[in-house]
Amino acid sequence: MPGANKSSDFHPDLRRIARLTPKQVVTPVTLPVIRLVTRKMWRRVPKDVEALTLPSGVGVRLYRPTGVTGTGPALLWIHGGGYVIGHPGQDDELCRRYARTLGATVVSVDYRLAPEHAYPVALEDCYAALTWLARLPSVDPRRIAIGGASAGGGLAAALALLARDRGDIALAAQLLVYPMLDDRTVGRDEPDNPGLRLWNRTSNKFGWSAYLGDADPEVAVPARRTDLSGLPPAWMGVGTLDLFHDEDLAYAERLTAAGVPCEVEVVKGAFHGFDGIAPKAVVSQAFFNSQCALLRRFLTPAAA
Template identity: 50%
Template sequence: MEQIHPELRQMANRIPKFSVTSGNLWLWRFLTNLRGVTKTPKDIQIQNIFIPGKDGKTKIRLRVYKPRSMPGLVPGLVWLHGGGYVMGRPEIDDLACIQFVRELGIVVISVEYRYAPRHPFPTPLEDAYTALQWVNSHGRQIGMDNRIGIGGESAGGGLAASLAQLAHDRKEIPLTGQLLVYPMLDDRTSIRDDLPKAEIMSWSPISNQFGWEAYLGQKCGMENTPAYAVPSRRTDLSGLPPTWIGVGTLDLFHDENVIYAQRLKEFGVECELHIVRGAFHGFDAIAPKARIVQEFQMSQIAALRKFLFSVKQNFIDPELSIRDE
Protein backbone atom coordinates (compact mmCIF):
# COMPACT_ATOMS: atom_id res chain seq x y z
CA MET A 1 0.00 0.00 0.00
CA GLU A 2 1.37 3.38 -0.99
CA GLN A 3 2.43 5.69 1.83
CA ILE A 4 1.23 9.24 2.45
CA HIS A 5 3.60 11.82 1.02
CA PRO A 6 6.09 13.05 3.67
CA GLU A 7 4.92 16.65 3.26
CA LEU A 8 1.37 15.61 4.14
CA ARG A 9 1.88 13.10 6.96
CA GLN A 10 1.79 15.50 9.90
CA MET A 11 -1.44 17.16 8.77
CA ALA A 12 -2.96 13.84 7.70
CA ASN A 13 -2.76 12.55 11.27
CA ARG A 14 -5.06 15.35 12.36
CA ILE A 15 -7.84 14.53 9.91
CA PRO A 16 -10.82 12.99 11.73
CA LYS A 17 -12.14 9.75 10.30
CA PHE A 18 -15.75 10.33 9.34
CA SER A 19 -18.46 9.54 6.85
CA VAL A 20 -21.28 11.78 5.70
CA THR A 21 -24.68 10.11 6.06
CA SER A 22 -28.32 11.13 6.07
CA GLY A 23 -28.18 11.11 9.86
CA ASN A 24 -25.32 13.58 10.25
CA LEU A 25 -25.60 15.65 7.07
CA TRP A 26 -27.06 18.55 9.05
CA LEU A 27 -23.92 18.62 11.20
CA TRP A 28 -21.51 18.64 8.24
CA ARG A 29 -23.49 21.40 6.58
CA PHE A 30 -23.35 23.38 9.80
CA LEU A 31 -19.58 22.88 10.12
CA THR A 32 -19.07 23.81 6.47
CA ASN A 33 -21.03 27.02 6.92
CA LEU A 34 -18.92 27.88 9.98
CA ARG A 35 -15.90 28.33 7.75
CA GLY A 36 -15.42 32.08 7.72
CA VAL A 37 -15.51 34.21 4.61
CA THR A 38 -12.02 35.14 3.48
CA LYS A 39 -11.17 38.79 4.01
CA THR A 40 -11.23 40.48 0.63
CA PRO A 41 -7.69 41.49 -0.42
CA LYS A 42 -7.14 45.07 -1.51
CA ASP A 43 -6.34 44.05 -5.07
CA ILE A 44 -9.45 41.84 -5.49
CA GLN A 45 -13.12 42.78 -5.80
CA ILE A 46 -15.80 40.30 -4.71
CA GLN A 47 -19.44 40.74 -5.72
CA ASN A 48 -22.61 38.72 -5.14
CA ILE A 49 -25.00 38.68 -8.10
CA PHE A 50 -28.44 37.09 -7.98
CA ILE A 51 -29.85 35.78 -11.26
CA PRO A 52 -33.18 34.08 -12.06
CA GLY A 53 -33.19 30.29 -12.08
CA LYS A 54 -34.60 28.21 -14.91
CA ASP A 55 -38.05 28.17 -13.27
CA GLY A 56 -38.17 31.98 -13.12
CA LYS A 57 -38.78 31.88 -9.36
CA THR A 58 -35.52 30.65 -7.86
CA LYS A 59 -32.62 33.06 -7.40
CA ILE A 60 -29.14 31.66 -8.04
CA ARG A 61 -26.26 33.44 -6.32
CA LEU A 62 -23.08 33.99 -8.27
CA ARG A 63 -20.00 34.98 -6.28
CA VAL A 64 -17.84 37.01 -8.65
CA TYR A 65 -14.12 37.60 -8.11
CA LYS A 66 -12.14 40.02 -10.28
CA PRO A 67 -9.12 42.33 -10.15
CA ARG A 68 -9.69 45.82 -8.75
CA SER A 69 -7.81 47.18 -11.73
CA MET A 70 -8.58 45.76 -15.17
CA PRO A 71 -6.99 46.89 -18.44
CA GLY A 72 -10.01 45.81 -20.46
CA LEU A 73 -12.22 42.79 -20.98
CA VAL A 74 -10.67 39.53 -19.76
CA PRO A 75 -11.52 35.80 -19.84
CA GLY A 76 -13.77 34.21 -17.23
CA LEU A 77 -13.93 30.94 -15.31
CA VAL A 78 -17.26 29.50 -14.12
CA TRP A 79 -16.42 27.62 -10.92
CA LEU A 80 -18.40 24.93 -9.04
CA HIS A 81 -17.62 24.17 -5.39
CA GLY A 82 -17.32 20.72 -3.86
CA GLY A 83 -19.38 19.02 -1.17
CA GLY A 84 -20.35 15.57 -2.42
CA TYR A 85 -23.44 16.96 -4.22
CA VAL A 86 -25.04 17.40 -0.77
CA MET A 87 -23.38 20.44 0.85
CA GLY A 88 -20.98 23.34 0.34
CA ARG A 89 -21.12 26.98 -0.76
CA PRO A 90 -18.97 29.29 -2.90
CA GLU A 91 -17.13 30.79 0.07
CA ILE A 92 -15.28 27.54 0.80
CA ASP A 93 -13.26 28.15 -2.36
CA ASP A 94 -12.53 31.83 -1.78
CA LEU A 95 -8.77 31.28 -1.56
CA ALA A 96 -8.59 29.22 -4.75
CA CYS A 97 -10.74 31.69 -6.69
CA ILE A 98 -8.71 34.64 -5.43
CA GLN A 99 -5.51 32.90 -6.52
CA PHE A 100 -6.89 32.32 -10.03
CA VAL A 101 -7.77 36.01 -10.30
CA ARG A 102 -4.46 37.22 -8.91
CA GLU A 103 -2.27 34.92 -11.01
CA LEU A 104 -4.17 35.25 -14.29
CA GLY A 105 -6.04 38.56 -14.13
CA ILE A 106 -9.33 36.82 -15.00
CA VAL A 107 -12.89 36.97 -13.66
CA VAL A 108 -14.08 33.94 -11.65
CA ILE A 109 -17.79 33.26 -11.20
CA SER A 110 -18.52 30.72 -8.45
CA VAL A 111 -22.05 29.29 -8.56
CA GLU A 112 -24.22 28.58 -5.52
CA TYR A 113 -26.11 25.70 -7.09
CA ARG A 114 -28.78 23.85 -5.16
CA TYR A 115 -27.84 20.39 -3.92
CA ALA A 116 -29.27 17.01 -2.96
CA PRO A 117 -31.15 15.35 -1.43
CA ARG A 118 -33.73 18.16 -1.52
CA HIS A 119 -32.64 19.12 -5.02
CA PRO A 120 -31.39 15.98 -6.82
CA PHE A 121 -30.30 15.72 -10.45
CA PRO A 122 -30.95 17.53 -12.76
CA THR A 123 -31.46 20.66 -10.60
CA PRO A 124 -27.79 21.30 -9.68
CA LEU A 125 -26.70 20.83 -13.29
CA GLU A 126 -29.47 23.07 -14.61
CA ASP A 127 -28.48 25.74 -12.05
CA ALA A 128 -24.92 25.51 -13.35
CA TYR A 129 -26.06 25.74 -16.95
CA THR A 130 -28.27 28.74 -16.15
CA ALA A 131 -25.23 30.43 -14.62
CA LEU A 132 -23.19 29.61 -17.71
CA GLN A 133 -25.88 31.12 -19.93
CA TRP A 134 -25.92 34.27 -17.82
CA VAL A 135 -22.15 34.61 -18.03
CA ASN A 136 -22.27 34.09 -21.78
CA SER A 137 -24.82 36.89 -22.28
CA HIS A 138 -23.98 39.29 -19.42
CA GLY A 139 -20.25 38.84 -19.05
CA ARG A 140 -19.33 42.29 -20.36
CA GLN A 141 -20.91 43.92 -17.32
CA ILE A 142 -18.51 42.11 -15.01
CA GLY A 143 -15.51 42.80 -17.22
CA MET A 144 -15.47 39.63 -19.35
CA ASP A 145 -15.06 38.93 -23.02
CA ASN A 146 -16.42 35.68 -24.47
CA ARG A 147 -13.56 33.37 -23.44
CA ILE A 148 -15.23 31.08 -20.91
CA GLY A 149 -13.74 28.12 -19.10
CA ILE A 150 -15.36 25.95 -16.46
CA GLY A 151 -13.97 24.14 -13.46
CA GLY A 152 -14.58 22.76 -10.02
CA GLU A 153 -13.27 20.47 -7.33
CA SER A 154 -14.59 17.13 -6.08
CA ALA A 155 -18.36 17.07 -6.68
CA GLY A 156 -17.98 20.48 -8.30
CA GLY A 157 -15.46 18.94 -10.67
CA GLY A 158 -17.95 16.21 -11.51
CA LEU A 159 -20.64 18.80 -12.08
CA ALA A 160 -18.26 20.77 -14.32
CA ALA A 161 -17.61 17.62 -16.37
CA SER A 162 -21.36 17.12 -16.78
CA LEU A 163 -21.75 20.79 -17.66
CA ALA A 164 -19.13 20.47 -20.41
CA GLN A 165 -21.04 17.52 -21.87
CA LEU A 166 -24.35 19.38 -21.72
CA ALA A 167 -22.89 22.55 -23.26
CA HIS A 168 -21.33 20.51 -26.05
CA ASP A 169 -24.65 18.86 -26.93
CA ARG A 170 -26.77 22.01 -26.71
CA LYS A 171 -24.28 23.88 -28.91
CA GLU A 172 -25.17 27.27 -27.43
CA ILE A 173 -22.01 28.19 -25.54
CA PRO A 174 -18.47 27.33 -26.66
CA LEU A 175 -16.04 26.55 -23.84
CA THR A 176 -12.30 27.10 -23.93
CA GLY A 177 -11.50 24.31 -21.45
CA GLN A 178 -12.40 22.49 -18.24
CA LEU A 179 -10.36 22.28 -15.04
CA LEU A 180 -11.33 19.23 -12.96
CA VAL A 181 -9.73 19.05 -9.51
CA TYR A 182 -10.04 15.47 -8.17
CA PRO A 183 -13.53 15.31 -9.70
CA MET A 184 -16.35 13.04 -8.52
CA LEU A 185 -17.15 11.33 -11.83
CA ASP A 186 -18.41 7.78 -11.31
CA ASP A 187 -21.08 6.44 -8.95
CA ARG A 188 -19.73 2.91 -9.41
CA THR A 189 -16.63 3.72 -7.36
CA SER A 190 -18.72 3.75 -4.18
CA ILE A 191 -19.68 0.10 -4.56
CA ARG A 192 -16.15 -1.20 -5.20
CA ASP A 193 -14.80 -3.58 -2.56
CA ASP A 194 -11.15 -3.56 -3.65
CA LEU A 195 -10.01 -0.11 -2.47
CA PRO A 196 -6.97 0.09 -0.15
CA LYS A 197 -7.78 1.39 3.31
CA ALA A 198 -5.65 4.53 2.88
CA GLU A 199 -7.90 5.70 0.08
CA ILE A 200 -10.83 6.31 2.39
CA MET A 201 -9.05 9.23 4.08
CA SER A 202 -11.18 12.44 4.22
CA TRP A 203 -13.90 11.12 1.86
CA SER A 204 -14.97 7.54 2.43
CA PRO A 205 -16.86 5.06 0.24
CA ILE A 206 -19.79 5.44 2.67
CA SER A 207 -19.82 9.21 2.12
CA ASN A 208 -19.43 8.69 -1.61
CA GLN A 209 -22.34 6.27 -1.82
CA PHE A 210 -24.57 8.59 0.20
CA GLY A 211 -23.67 11.58 -1.97
CA TRP A 212 -24.31 9.78 -5.24
CA GLU A 213 -27.56 8.17 -4.12
CA ALA A 214 -28.86 11.48 -2.80
CA TYR A 215 -27.97 13.13 -6.10
CA LEU A 216 -29.25 10.37 -8.40
CA GLY A 217 -32.31 9.42 -6.37
CA GLN A 218 -31.44 5.75 -6.89
CA LYS A 219 -28.89 3.10 -5.93
CA CYS A 220 -25.35 3.41 -7.23
CA GLY A 221 -24.30 1.27 -10.17
CA MET A 222 -27.73 0.90 -11.77
CA GLU A 223 -27.87 0.71 -15.57
CA ASN A 224 -30.62 3.26 -16.12
CA THR A 225 -28.61 6.32 -15.07
CA PRO A 226 -29.96 9.52 -16.71
CA ALA A 227 -27.82 11.24 -19.33
CA TYR A 228 -25.42 13.86 -17.88
CA ALA A 229 -25.96 12.63 -14.29
CA VAL A 230 -22.72 10.63 -14.11
CA PRO A 231 -20.00 12.07 -16.38
CA SER A 232 -18.02 8.83 -16.69
CA ARG A 233 -21.06 6.94 -17.97
CA ARG A 234 -21.09 8.93 -21.23
CA THR A 235 -20.01 6.68 -24.09
CA ASP A 236 -18.88 9.33 -26.61
CA LEU A 237 -16.45 11.94 -25.26
CA SER A 238 -15.47 13.41 -28.61
CA GLY A 239 -15.69 17.17 -29.09
CA LEU A 240 -15.31 18.08 -25.42
CA PRO A 241 -13.08 21.05 -24.57
CA PRO A 242 -9.40 20.74 -23.60
CA THR A 243 -9.19 19.30 -20.09
CA TRP A 244 -6.94 19.32 -17.03
CA ILE A 245 -7.52 16.65 -14.36
CA GLY A 246 -5.57 16.55 -11.09
CA VAL A 247 -5.75 13.86 -8.41
CA GLY A 248 -3.66 12.15 -5.74
CA THR A 249 -2.73 8.47 -5.78
CA LEU A 250 -4.47 7.93 -2.41
CA ASP A 251 -7.66 9.70 -3.47
CA LEU A 252 -10.84 7.64 -3.60
CA PHE A 253 -11.40 9.11 -7.06
CA HIS A 254 -7.92 8.28 -8.45
CA ASP A 255 -8.92 5.37 -10.68
CA GLU A 256 -12.06 6.99 -12.10
CA ASN A 257 -10.11 10.18 -12.82
CA VAL A 258 -7.32 8.32 -14.62
CA ILE A 259 -9.80 6.30 -16.67
CA TYR A 260 -11.74 9.43 -17.67
CA ALA A 261 -8.52 11.17 -18.73
CA GLN A 262 -7.49 8.16 -20.80
CA ARG A 263 -10.90 7.99 -22.47
CA LEU A 264 -10.82 11.70 -23.30
CA LYS A 265 -7.47 11.21 -25.04
CA GLU A 266 -8.80 8.17 -26.91
CA PHE A 267 -11.60 10.37 -28.28
CA GLY A 268 -9.14 13.01 -29.43
CA VAL A 269 -9.65 15.48 -26.59
CA GLU A 270 -6.56 17.30 -25.37
CA CYS A 271 -6.16 16.26 -21.73
CA GLU A 272 -3.46 16.80 -19.14
CA LEU A 273 -3.48 14.42 -16.17
CA HIS A 274 -1.60 15.65 -13.10
CA ILE A 275 -1.07 12.89 -10.51
CA VAL A 276 0.33 13.64 -7.05
CA ARG A 277 2.08 10.72 -5.35
CA GLY A 278 0.96 9.99 -1.80
CA ALA A 279 -1.80 12.62 -1.84
CA PHE A 280 -5.34 12.04 -0.57
CA HIS A 281 -8.66 13.75 -1.31
CA GLY A 282 -8.59 17.44 -0.38
CA PHE A 283 -4.86 17.40 0.40
CA ASP A 284 -4.37 20.90 -1.02
CA ALA A 285 -6.75 22.41 1.54
CA ILE A 286 -5.12 20.52 4.42
CA ALA A 287 -1.52 21.55 3.71
CA PRO A 288 -1.60 24.68 1.52
CA LYS A 289 2.07 25.55 2.12
CA ALA A 290 3.46 22.16 1.09
CA ARG A 291 5.65 22.14 -2.02
CA ILE A 292 3.54 19.47 -3.74
CA VAL A 293 0.40 21.57 -3.13
CA GLN A 294 2.01 24.65 -4.66
CA GLU A 295 3.09 22.59 -7.67
CA PHE A 296 -0.46 21.24 -7.95
CA GLN A 297 -1.86 24.77 -7.93
CA MET A 298 0.69 26.09 -10.42
CA SER A 299 -0.23 23.27 -12.80
CA GLN A 300 -3.84 24.47 -12.65
CA ILE A 301 -2.77 28.05 -13.29
CA ALA A 302 -0.73 26.97 -16.31
CA ALA A 303 -3.66 24.99 -17.71
CA LEU A 304 -6.07 27.89 -17.28
CA ARG A 305 -3.62 30.26 -18.94
CA LYS A 306 -3.46 27.90 -21.89
CA PHE A 307 -7.25 27.41 -22.05
CA LEU A 308 -8.44 30.96 -21.58
CA PHE A 309 -6.19 33.27 -23.50
CA SER A 310 -7.47 33.06 -27.06
CA VAL A 311 -9.49 35.20 -29.51
CA LYS A 312 -11.88 37.80 -28.06
CA GLN A 313 -15.48 38.57 -29.03
CA ASN A 314 -18.04 40.93 -27.56
CA PHE A 315 -21.09 40.46 -25.36
CA ILE A 316 -24.41 42.25 -25.35
CA ASP A 317 -24.82 44.66 -22.45
CA PRO A 318 -28.08 44.08 -20.49
CA GLU A 319 -28.90 45.50 -17.08
CA LEU A 320 -28.22 43.79 -13.75
CA SER A 321 -27.94 44.58 -10.08
CA ILE A 322 -24.67 43.90 -8.25
CA ARG A 323 -23.83 44.10 -4.55
CA ASP A 324 -20.18 44.65 -3.66
CA GLU A 325 -18.47 43.31 -0.56
Protein backbone atom coordinates (compact mmCIF):
# COMPACT_ATOMS: atom_id res chain seq x y z
CA MET A 1 0.00 0.00 0.00
CA PRO A 2 2.46 2.64 -1.14
CA GLY A 3 1.81 6.10 0.18
CA ALA A 4 -0.24 4.86 3.16
CA ASN A 5 2.39 5.82 5.74
CA LYS A 6 1.99 9.53 6.57
CA SER A 7 1.48 9.85 10.33
CA SER A 8 4.47 10.52 12.59
CA ASP A 9 2.67 9.60 15.84
CA PHE A 10 4.72 7.06 17.76
CA HIS A 11 3.22 3.96 19.36
CA PRO A 12 2.56 4.66 23.08
CA ASP A 13 5.13 2.03 24.09
CA LEU A 14 7.80 3.75 21.99
CA ARG A 15 7.25 7.47 22.51
CA ARG A 16 9.83 7.94 25.24
CA ILE A 17 12.59 5.91 23.58
CA ALA A 18 11.88 7.54 20.21
CA ARG A 19 12.95 10.91 21.61
CA LEU A 20 16.38 9.45 22.40
CA THR A 21 16.83 7.49 19.16
CA PRO A 22 18.72 9.21 16.32
CA LYS A 23 17.21 9.59 12.89
CA GLN A 24 20.42 8.51 11.20
CA VAL A 25 23.44 6.52 12.38
CA VAL A 26 25.33 5.23 9.36
CA THR A 27 27.23 7.54 7.00
CA PRO A 28 30.53 7.15 5.16
CA VAL A 29 32.08 9.23 7.95
CA THR A 30 30.69 7.25 10.89
CA LEU A 31 31.18 3.84 9.27
CA PRO A 32 34.76 3.13 10.47
CA VAL A 33 33.98 4.22 14.02
CA ILE A 34 30.80 2.14 14.21
CA ARG A 35 32.64 -0.92 12.93
CA LEU A 36 35.45 -0.49 15.44
CA VAL A 37 33.06 -0.10 18.36
CA THR A 38 30.92 -3.01 17.17
CA ARG A 39 33.81 -5.43 16.89
CA LYS A 40 35.12 -4.49 20.34
CA MET A 41 31.67 -4.70 21.88
CA TRP A 42 30.95 -8.21 20.59
CA ARG A 43 34.49 -9.60 20.60
CA ARG A 44 33.87 -11.83 23.60
CA VAL A 45 31.75 -14.89 22.96
CA PRO A 46 29.29 -15.84 25.75
CA LYS A 47 29.85 -19.25 27.35
CA ASP A 48 26.54 -20.60 26.09
CA VAL A 49 27.32 -19.65 22.48
CA GLU A 50 29.65 -21.46 20.08
CA ALA A 51 31.67 -19.30 17.64
CA LEU A 52 32.84 -21.36 14.68
CA THR A 53 34.64 -20.84 11.39
CA LEU A 54 33.18 -23.02 8.67
CA PRO A 55 35.28 -24.78 5.99
CA SER A 56 34.12 -22.06 3.61
CA GLY A 57 35.78 -19.47 5.86
CA VAL A 58 32.45 -18.00 7.00
CA GLY A 59 32.06 -17.32 10.70
CA VAL A 60 28.91 -18.31 12.56
CA ARG A 61 27.52 -18.27 16.07
CA LEU A 62 25.66 -21.40 17.12
CA TYR A 63 22.86 -21.44 19.70
CA ARG A 64 21.60 -24.85 20.81
CA PRO A 65 18.25 -25.44 22.53
CA THR A 66 18.40 -27.00 25.98
CA GLY A 67 16.69 -30.26 26.79
CA VAL A 68 16.21 -31.22 23.14
CA THR A 69 17.38 -34.58 21.81
CA GLY A 70 17.36 -36.08 18.35
CA THR A 71 16.89 -34.05 15.19
CA GLY A 72 14.83 -30.89 15.31
CA PRO A 73 14.06 -27.62 13.56
CA ALA A 74 16.58 -24.90 12.80
CA LEU A 75 16.70 -21.20 12.02
CA LEU A 76 19.43 -19.44 10.07
CA TRP A 77 19.50 -15.84 11.31
CA ILE A 78 21.07 -12.92 9.42
CA HIS A 79 21.86 -9.72 11.33
CA GLY A 80 21.06 -6.23 10.08
CA GLY A 81 23.22 -3.21 9.48
CA GLY A 82 22.43 -1.79 6.05
CA TYR A 83 24.81 -4.29 4.42
CA VAL A 84 27.74 -2.20 5.74
CA ILE A 85 27.83 -2.71 9.53
CA GLY A 86 26.70 -5.25 12.10
CA HIS A 87 27.90 -8.35 13.89
CA PRO A 88 26.14 -11.60 14.89
CA GLY A 89 26.89 -10.83 18.54
CA GLN A 90 24.36 -7.99 18.47
CA ASP A 91 21.63 -10.60 18.24
CA ASP A 92 22.91 -13.06 20.86
CA GLU A 93 19.92 -12.57 23.14
CA LEU A 94 17.45 -12.63 20.27
CA CYS A 95 18.89 -15.87 18.91
CA ARG A 96 18.79 -17.39 22.40
CA ARG A 97 15.10 -16.49 22.56
CA TYR A 98 14.41 -18.16 19.21
CA ALA A 99 16.27 -21.30 20.32
CA ARG A 100 14.51 -21.37 23.68
CA THR A 101 11.02 -20.57 22.39
CA LEU A 102 11.10 -22.84 19.34
CA GLY A 103 13.34 -25.63 20.64
CA ALA A 104 15.40 -24.99 17.52
CA THR A 105 19.06 -24.89 16.62
CA VAL A 106 19.87 -21.31 15.63
CA VAL A 107 22.86 -20.17 13.60
CA SER A 108 23.74 -16.51 13.06
CA VAL A 109 26.00 -15.63 10.13
CA ASP A 110 29.03 -13.34 10.31
CA TYR A 111 28.81 -12.44 6.63
CA ARG A 112 31.30 -10.12 4.98
CA LEU A 113 30.29 -6.49 4.67
CA ALA A 114 30.11 -3.95 1.86
CA PRO A 115 31.60 -1.89 0.34
CA GLU A 116 34.76 -4.00 0.66
CA HIS A 117 32.69 -7.07 -0.21
CA ALA A 118 29.91 -6.14 -2.63
CA TYR A 119 27.17 -8.43 -3.98
CA PRO A 120 27.13 -11.44 -4.09
CA VAL A 121 29.69 -12.03 -1.30
CA ALA A 122 27.35 -11.61 1.68
CA LEU A 123 24.66 -13.71 0.01
CA GLU A 124 27.08 -16.52 -0.78
CA ASP A 125 28.34 -16.40 2.82
CA CYS A 126 24.77 -16.91 3.98
CA TYR A 127 24.24 -19.76 1.53
CA ALA A 128 27.41 -21.48 2.76
CA ALA A 129 26.14 -21.21 6.34
CA LEU A 130 22.74 -22.57 5.27
CA THR A 131 24.21 -25.64 3.59
CA TRP A 132 26.38 -26.29 6.65
CA LEU A 133 23.38 -25.95 8.95
CA ALA A 134 21.36 -28.40 6.87
CA ARG A 135 24.05 -31.06 7.40
CA LEU A 136 24.22 -30.81 11.18
CA PRO A 137 23.23 -34.13 12.83
CA SER A 138 20.89 -32.27 15.19
CA VAL A 139 18.97 -30.60 12.36
CA ASP A 140 16.09 -31.99 10.32
CA PRO A 141 16.85 -30.60 6.83
CA ARG A 142 13.12 -30.50 6.06
CA ARG A 143 12.49 -28.09 8.95
CA ILE A 144 14.83 -25.18 8.32
CA ALA A 145 13.70 -21.56 8.29
CA ILE A 146 15.72 -18.49 7.43
CA GLY A 147 15.25 -15.00 8.79
CA GLY A 148 16.79 -11.62 9.33
CA ALA A 149 16.15 -8.01 10.22
CA SER A 150 16.68 -4.94 8.03
CA ALA A 151 19.53 -5.73 5.63
CA GLY A 152 19.50 -9.21 7.16
CA GLY A 153 15.88 -9.48 6.11
CA GLY A 154 16.86 -8.41 2.61
CA LEU A 155 19.55 -11.10 2.56
CA ALA A 156 17.02 -13.64 3.85
CA ALA A 157 14.67 -12.78 0.97
CA ALA A 158 17.56 -13.06 -1.51
CA LEU A 159 18.65 -16.34 0.10
CA ALA A 160 15.16 -17.77 -0.29
CA LEU A 161 15.33 -16.96 -4.00
CA LEU A 162 18.83 -18.44 -4.31
CA ALA A 163 17.88 -21.64 -2.46
CA ARG A 164 14.83 -22.02 -4.71
CA ASP A 165 16.90 -21.52 -7.86
CA ARG A 166 19.69 -23.92 -6.83
CA GLY A 167 17.26 -26.54 -5.55
CA ASP A 168 19.54 -28.07 -2.91
CA ILE A 169 17.58 -27.09 0.21
CA ALA A 170 13.80 -26.85 0.56
CA LEU A 171 13.19 -24.14 3.13
CA ALA A 172 10.23 -24.37 5.49
CA ALA A 173 9.73 -20.61 6.01
CA GLN A 174 11.27 -17.15 5.65
CA LEU A 175 11.11 -14.54 8.39
CA LEU A 176 11.41 -11.01 6.99
CA VAL A 177 11.71 -8.45 9.79
CA TYR A 178 11.38 -4.92 8.32
CA PRO A 179 13.58 -6.10 5.44
CA MET A 180 15.69 -3.87 3.17
CA LEU A 181 14.35 -5.14 -0.14
CA ASP A 182 14.26 -2.43 -2.79
CA ASP A 183 17.03 -0.06 -3.88
CA ARG A 184 14.47 2.03 -5.78
CA THR A 185 13.16 3.46 -2.50
CA VAL A 186 16.11 5.88 -2.53
CA GLY A 187 14.64 7.54 -5.62
CA ARG A 188 11.29 8.51 -4.14
CA ASP A 189 10.51 12.22 -4.33
CA GLU A 190 8.65 12.82 -1.07
CA PRO A 191 10.63 13.99 2.00
CA ASP A 192 11.45 11.65 4.86
CA ASN A 193 8.73 11.18 7.45
CA PRO A 194 9.80 13.03 10.66
CA GLY A 195 9.07 9.85 12.60
CA LEU A 196 11.87 7.87 10.93
CA ARG A 197 14.58 6.61 13.27
CA LEU A 198 17.99 4.94 12.76
CA TRP A 199 17.70 4.61 8.98
CA ASN A 200 16.70 7.34 6.54
CA ARG A 201 16.92 7.90 2.80
CA THR A 202 20.54 9.12 2.95
CA SER A 203 21.62 5.99 4.86
CA ASN A 204 19.64 3.84 2.47
CA LYS A 205 21.34 5.33 -0.60
CA PHE A 206 24.76 4.71 0.94
CA GLY A 207 23.92 1.14 1.98
CA TRP A 208 22.54 0.09 -1.39
CA SER A 209 25.35 1.74 -3.34
CA ALA A 210 27.94 -0.03 -1.20
CA TYR A 211 26.22 -3.41 -1.44
CA LEU A 212 25.45 -3.42 -5.16
CA GLY A 213 28.77 -2.14 -6.46
CA ASP A 214 28.73 -2.99 -10.17
CA ALA A 215 26.06 -5.70 -9.84
CA ASP A 216 22.91 -5.83 -11.94
CA PRO A 217 20.09 -4.66 -9.62
CA GLU A 218 17.59 -6.76 -11.57
CA VAL A 219 19.40 -9.84 -10.26
CA ALA A 220 20.75 -8.63 -6.91
CA VAL A 221 17.72 -6.81 -5.48
CA PRO A 222 14.89 -9.09 -4.22
CA ALA A 223 12.10 -6.60 -4.98
CA ARG A 224 13.22 -6.38 -8.60
CA ARG A 225 12.94 -10.12 -9.20
CA THR A 226 10.01 -10.89 -11.45
CA ASP A 227 9.33 -14.50 -10.43
CA LEU A 228 8.50 -15.02 -6.74
CA SER A 229 6.72 -18.34 -7.21
CA GLY A 230 7.86 -21.44 -5.37
CA LEU A 231 9.27 -19.56 -2.38
CA PRO A 232 8.73 -20.75 1.21
CA PRO A 233 5.89 -19.31 3.33
CA ALA A 234 6.77 -15.89 4.67
CA TRP A 235 6.26 -13.65 7.68
CA MET A 236 6.62 -9.94 6.97
CA GLY A 237 6.72 -7.39 9.81
CA VAL A 238 7.23 -3.63 9.64
CA GLY A 239 6.22 -0.45 11.44
CA THR A 240 4.34 2.45 9.88
CA LEU A 241 7.24 4.80 10.70
CA ASP A 242 9.81 2.66 8.91
CA LEU A 243 11.43 3.80 5.66
CA PHE A 244 10.86 0.26 4.36
CA HIS A 245 7.10 0.23 5.11
CA ASP A 246 5.90 0.70 1.53
CA GLU A 247 8.45 -1.56 -0.15
CA ASP A 248 7.82 -4.33 2.38
CA LEU A 249 4.06 -4.31 1.93
CA ALA A 250 4.49 -4.23 -1.84
CA TYR A 251 6.75 -7.31 -1.66
CA ALA A 252 4.26 -9.09 0.61
CA GLU A 253 1.50 -8.41 -1.91
CA ARG A 254 3.65 -9.82 -4.70
CA LEU A 255 4.44 -12.94 -2.67
CA THR A 256 0.73 -13.53 -2.13
CA ALA A 257 -0.01 -12.94 -5.81
CA ALA A 258 2.65 -15.53 -6.67
CA GLY A 259 0.90 -18.12 -4.48
CA VAL A 260 3.30 -17.84 -1.53
CA PRO A 261 1.55 -17.75 1.87
CA CYS A 262 2.56 -14.50 3.55
CA GLU A 263 1.52 -13.30 6.99
CA VAL A 264 1.87 -9.54 7.43
CA GLU A 265 2.31 -7.76 10.75
CA VAL A 266 2.12 -3.95 10.53
CA VAL A 267 2.84 -2.10 13.78
CA LYS A 268 1.27 1.34 13.92
CA GLY A 269 3.66 4.01 15.19
CA ALA A 270 6.74 1.75 15.19
CA PHE A 271 10.05 2.94 13.77
CA HIS A 272 12.87 0.91 12.21
CA GLY A 273 14.54 -1.44 14.68
CA PHE A 274 12.06 -0.62 17.45
CA ASP A 275 12.09 -4.13 18.88
CA GLY A 276 15.86 -4.07 19.25
CA ILE A 277 15.83 -0.63 20.87
CA ALA A 278 12.96 -1.51 23.24
CA PRO A 279 12.88 -5.33 23.43
CA LYS A 280 10.91 -5.43 26.70
CA ALA A 281 8.08 -3.19 25.45
CA VAL A 282 4.73 -4.93 25.10
CA VAL A 283 4.57 -4.04 21.41
CA SER A 284 8.01 -5.59 20.84
CA GLN A 285 7.07 -8.77 22.70
CA ALA A 286 3.92 -9.12 20.57
CA PHE A 287 6.02 -8.60 17.44
CA PHE A 288 8.36 -11.42 18.47
CA ASN A 289 5.50 -13.73 19.46
CA SER A 290 3.91 -13.25 16.05
CA GLN A 291 7.13 -14.39 14.39
CA CYS A 292 7.38 -17.46 16.59
CA ALA A 293 3.76 -18.40 15.94
CA LEU A 294 4.44 -18.64 12.22
CA LEU A 295 7.72 -20.49 12.71
CA ARG A 296 6.07 -23.04 14.99
CA ARG A 297 3.40 -23.66 12.36
CA PHE A 298 5.89 -24.42 9.59
CA LEU A 299 8.65 -26.04 11.65
CA THR A 300 6.41 -28.53 13.44
CA PRO A 301 6.55 -31.96 11.76
CA ALA A 302 3.37 -33.13 10.09
CA ALA A 303 1.40 -35.74 11.99
CA ALA A 304 2.05 -39.27 10.80
